Amino acid sequence: MFYQILANGLIAGAIYALVAAGFSLIYSTTKFVHFAHGGVIALSAYMLYLFYSLLGINFWLSAILAIISGVIIGVGIDYLVYQPLRKRRASPVIILISSVSVLLILESLNLMLFGADVKSINFLDIGSGWSIGPVIITSLQIFIVISSFVLLVTLFLFMKYSKIGKAMRAVADNKNVAEIVGISAERIYTWSFAIGSLIAGFAAVLISLEQNIEPTMGTALIIKGFTASIIGGVESVAGGVLGAFLLGLTENFGIWWLPSSYKDAIAFVILFAFLLLRPEGILGVKKNQK
Amino acid sequence: MKNDILKIENLKKHFGGVLAVDDCSFGVERGTITALIGPNGSGKTTVFNLISGVTKVDSGKILLNDLNIAHLQPSVISNLGISRVFQQSRLFGNLTVEENLMLAFDNEDQKFWASFLGDWWRKPASAKDTARQSKKQIIDEYLESMHITHMRDKQTRDLSFGQKRLVEILRALINPHNLLMLDEPVAGVTPELRDKIKKVLLELKAKGETILLIEHDMNFTLKVADWVIVMDAGQVIVEGIPDEIRHNPKVLEAYLD
Amino acid sequence: MASAYIIHLLILICIYLILSLSLNLSVGYSGVLNLGHIAFYGLGAYTSALMALAGVPFLLCLLAGGLVAMFSGFLLALPTDKIKGDYLALVTVGFSFIIYSLMLNLDEVTRGPLGLPGIPRPSIFGFGFEDNFSFLILIAVITLAVYFIIQRIADSPFGKLLEAVRDDELAAKILGKDTFKAKAFSLAISAFFAGIAGALYASYITFIDPSSFSLMQIIPIISIVIIGGLASLPGTVLATIILTLIPEALRFVGFPSSILGPMRQIIYALILLLILIYRPRGFLGKVELE
Structure with a gap:
């Protein structure tokens, strides 16, 4: 029982981590709460449904198209809404x-365009389970955990070694100093939204393999991602990921005692x-009080 | 033995690794104008913040009439008799000049039910009206004395820098107090306004007010102050009457560093 | 037929008026950016509905709905001394989530997503408000009373104190004001009226379920307050009327109701965004939202 709950908690944590990583990344540089991140994930999931289930495009191509739509939506929101507000x-x-x-x-767009009923992407078979010792995990869940792990490691390496990653960390650390050494904060904000939303699109693909797609899924997801970020420390992506796993574990261990x-x-x-x-x-x- | 209204003893405050106020001690004598001077970053404003409770004290004592007020809330400290003007304007920008000043008189406005229903069960409504009228009269007199009556019903965010300064000083004056603290009252104001403020301060002293001020303008400070305290790197390095300070080599050294 | 529709609209306007006028007290006057107002509304609705279903007379239900909301408003005020700005707004968002999930999950009490049907219409000292016209008169009287009470608070010295706290809390403290008490009072009163609005809503529709009290429902109300102008009660009235009527116009264009719902949400959200970007003082407001 214990190990099964542990496994369930880690799987939930992996999904939350994908949501929290993009959200924290955007918060760390821009210093504001981008709740609509959940909406970006939801709309990307519907895009996957559109390309794969409605238009019948090959799954992998559909997934790539869905992720690209996520990036376009995220950057578009920044350009149309946040940028004028920052100005x-x-x-x-x-x-x-x-x-x-x-x-x-x-x-509301999801609701208007696709209706209120839930959709599902039946690409991978959910049924077949693997037993590892006392724990039963589906192959899909293993796929999700491994993919999110790979994605998070890639993100970590990108932030640590790439030029843009370094610039993003500089802006996150101190925007004014970063601008003095010649980094354009606005450009880095755009990059943050692009990369954050790329992760959102990726999350959308993985999540819609395991869960149903429904219009309000964005709110449900961002609440979890947001909670994870707050638990771990909203200023850092690592904090968000840590918080995500803690949240996943606490929830699953919590319903050991409480009704689910x-x-x-x-x-x-x-x-x-x-x-x-x-x-x-x-x-x-x-922060030191001044 | 001086008759000190305020005594600071071994006050300390650090921000992160920086010691902003380092074992600072001085006194403010009743009925005088005391000036706190020193180069930028010497800890003057921090001392003000510590006295008024805006910043938490690390260690040391702040005695107001022999009562230790360190660690008290800003509102409690204010009600014990310290009135303060900040370096930047902290007027209630969306309220008018009169409303800003009205808030300073007392804390009657905190009584929600009395404010909402009137407190006819304690005193007749007319008494309350009279109290309000007399407050308005006092405000009018103050505004008159500063020649700014025409600004009474303006929102304070529309005032000029100098006008804001005057209203802030008035608000601190109306707020019941034993000690008035002014952080750079004449910084950035026109020469005429500076003379006006100087006159006001000297009149206040003649009426028996005790004033503690921070000021960068040496000419102004040395003319109005009775006692000057020089701070550097969070410590008091010299104190004395203006004439002594003017010629003290340590002061010059502190400013040249 | 047409007059029944107009009566229904007027009743809705009254409920929105009570909600938005009371929200303006906390957001506009005392500057506490409370995004959890809907939680108070929901608490009032559920409290009064449960009591009414247990056979308690209407006036007591109404009062209890207000008081329970008021008490929770006071609780929500507790952190306002330490937490400010966007973090405080997030706390109120979190509060809204918690109340919503309680409604959804406390099955034994609230019947979860099934909601509470069969809530009795108001009846005062034997006089029933069964038809909508008499209900309109009842709610119009209450709305007027709420307007005058809030206006009286706003004009009183206490109201000026609230505005002082909004403009510069530290300066108010330096004048010796107990700013926490002021904020707690304003939040509690604001919550009380939201609770009253909830109780009236429940007894009007005679059915409630959690979906009416989700976080997203704050958008139309916060839009009304911001569009009408912070600390401007006439502005709030005008904005309430306009914002309730605009989506109704769509009905006549002939959209199906499945599209009408989401479209209405989109309109509210778009108007709010445009106001935030182009006219942050609203139409009749003198105070800029910060």
């Missing part, structure tokens, strides 16, 4: 409200507790 020096609170509005627009319908409530209580008691997260550094 008039709107506060993070205003941007927060606007991001919730964008999320609402994306969800309380899974979401567990996440919210943790989120609330962290916001109130340790808003900087586990890995975060408390």
Whole structure:
């Protein structure tokens, strides 16, 4: 039982980590909460459904097209909404409200274009399970865990060694200093949205293999990704990933004792507790009061 | 033995690894104008923030009339009798000049039910009106004395820099206090306004007010202050009457560093 | 027929008015960016509905709905002393999530997603408000009362204190004000009226389920407050009327109702975005949202 819950927690954590990684990446450079990130994932998932199930395009090509749509949507949101707001020096609170509005627009679009009923992508067979000792995992779940691991490692290497990754970390660390040494913060913001949304598109493909696609999935996912980021420390991608696994494990161990319908409530209580008691997260550094 | 209203003893504050205020001690004598001077970054404004409770004290004592006010909340410290003007304008920008000043008189406005229903069960409504009228009158007199009556109903965010300064000083004056603290009251104002503020400060002293001020303008400081305290690197290096300070080599050295 | 439709619209406008006027008290006057207003609304609706279903007289249900919301408003005010700005907004978002997930998951009490049907219409001292016209008169009287109470608070010295806290909390503290008490009071009162609105909604529709109280429902109300202008009660009234009527126009164009719902959300969200980008003071407001 214990090992099965551990495995379930890790699988849930892997999915949350994909959501949290893109979200934290965007937060770390731009310093505002991009709730609409969940909407980007949801719309990308619908794009996969459109290309693969409706238009009958080859799965791998559909997946690539879905990921590209994710990038276009994410960068488009930044260009159309956040950039004008930044230009008039709107506060993070205003941007927060606007991001919730964008999320609402994306969800309503899904509802309008694809209807309220759930969709599913039947590409990989969910049924066949593997048993590793006492634990049963489906091949799909193994695929998801391995892919997200590969993606997160790639992201880590990109942030550490590539020129753009380094510039992004510089902006995240101190925007003003970064601009003095000649890094254009606006350009890095665009890059953050592109890479963050690329991860979102990737997440959309993996998630829609395992779960149904429904109009409100974006909100459900971003709540989890957001909670994970707050737990781990919203300023860092590593924190978000760590928080994601902690959240996945806590939820799954929590429903060992509580009815399973309380899974979401567990996440919210943790989120609330962290916001109130340790808003900087586990890995975060408390800012010196001035 | 001086008659000190405020005594600072071994005050310390660090931000991260930087010691902003390092074992600082001084006193402010009742009925005088005391000036706190020193080069940029010497810790003057931090001392102000520590006294008014805006920044938490690491260690040391701040005695106001022999009561230690270190570690108290800013609002409590204010109600114990310290009134303060900040370096940047901190007026309530969307409120008018009169409303800004009205808030300073007392804390009656905190009583929600009395404010909402009137407190006819304690005193007749007319008494409250009279109290309000007399407050308005006091405001009018102050505005008159500064020749800014015409600004009474303007939102303060529309005022000029100098006008904001005056209203802030007025608001701190109306706020009941035993000690008035001003952070660079004449920085960036026109020469005429500087003379006006100087006159106001000297009049206040004549009325028995105690004032502690930070000021960069040496000419201004040495003319209005009775006692000058020079800070450098978070410590008091010299204190004395203006004439002594003017010729003290240590002061010159601190500024040249 | 037409008049029944107009009565229905007027009742909806009244419910929105109570919600948005009370939200303007906390957001516009005291500057607490409360995105959890819908949670108060929902608490009021569920409390009063459960009591009404248990046979408690309407006026008591109404009051209890208000008081439960008020109490939770006070709880939500507790962190406002430490947490500011976008983090506080996030705390209120988290609060909204928690209340929503309680409605959804406390099956034994709330019947979860099935909702609570058969809520009795109001009845005061034997006089029933069964038909919509008498209900309209009841809610119009309550709405007027709410307007005058909030206006009186806003014009009182206490209201000026709230505005002072909004403009510069530290400066208010330096004048000796207990700013926490001021914010807690304003949030509690604001929550009380939201609870009242919820109780009225429940007794009007006679059915409630969690979907009416999800986080996204805050968008139309926050749009009303921002479009009408912070700290401007006439602005709020005007914006409520306009925003309730705009989507109704779509109905006459002849869109099917499956498209109408999401389209209405998109319109609200788009208007809010445009206002945030181009006219942050709203139409009748003097205060800029920060």
